[in-house]
Amino acid sequence: MKRSLIAGMAMATLTSAVLAQPYYVRGDFNGWNNNTDPMVQTDTNRWEYTVTGLTPGEIYEFKATVDDWSSTAPGSNAKYTADANGELQINLFDTETHADGWMPEGKWRLGYADNGSFDWELMGDMNGWGGGSEWFLDDMGEGLHSGTFSIAAGTYQFKFRSQNNWDFSIGDDFGNAAGNNEIILAEDTLVQFDIDMSNGRWRTTIIPAPGSAALLGLAGLVATRRRRG
Structure with missing residues (x-):
C-alpha cells in the first residue's frame, strides 16, 4: 500500500512538472531565442508577457x-507594431477547449x-x-473590431x-499569413464579423432578418416569460 501511494505521488509530481513547464515569447526582438524570461500566469489558462525596449511603430x-x-x-x-512606449503586451491562452463561440477552437490562442x-x-x-471602405471594420474599443455586411448565399473564404x-492579416489561427477562414451561407444574410485582438480570437455571427423565424421565436419566448411573470 505504501509503495503504491509513493508511486502515485511521484507520478502526480511528474505530471505537474510537465504541465507547469514555462512559456516564452520569442520573436524578431530577441532573435527567437528567449528561454530565460518566461510568461507570467495571470488567470486559469492565461499567461501574459510585455516586451519592452522596442522601437515605437516598428513591426515585429x-x-x-x-x-x-x-x-x-x-x-x-x-505580427504587430510596438506602441508609443516601445512595448508589446502579449497574451497566451493555453487550452484547446474554449467553447465560447469564437475561433480558433481546438488550439491555443495568442492575442496582443x-x-x-x-x-x-x-x-x-x-x-x-478587393476590400474597400465599405468593408472596413469599426473600432469598438479595448481591442474589439466589428463590421456587419450583407452577403449573398454561398461559400466564402476570407481573412481580416x-x-x-496586406502589411498585417489574420487567418484561421489568428496568425499573420495563416490559412483562410470560411463561412457558408444558405441564403442572403447579414453577417457580423468580429476581431478580439487582446484575446486572439475572431468570430462570425448571423444577424436574423426582421420577421425571421429566429426573431419570431425569440419574441414568443419573451412573451411567454412575461405571461409567466
Missing part, C-alpha cells in the same frame, strides 16, 4: 512557445494589446478580395487585413 513577428518548440501559438507567426496603430477590413470571396494593405 513573434509567438509563444515552450522551450523545445513542441507547442507554439499561433502556428503561423503573430491593441495600440491603435491601424484599423482592419474584411477581405475575401464576397468582395473579390490592415486597411488598404
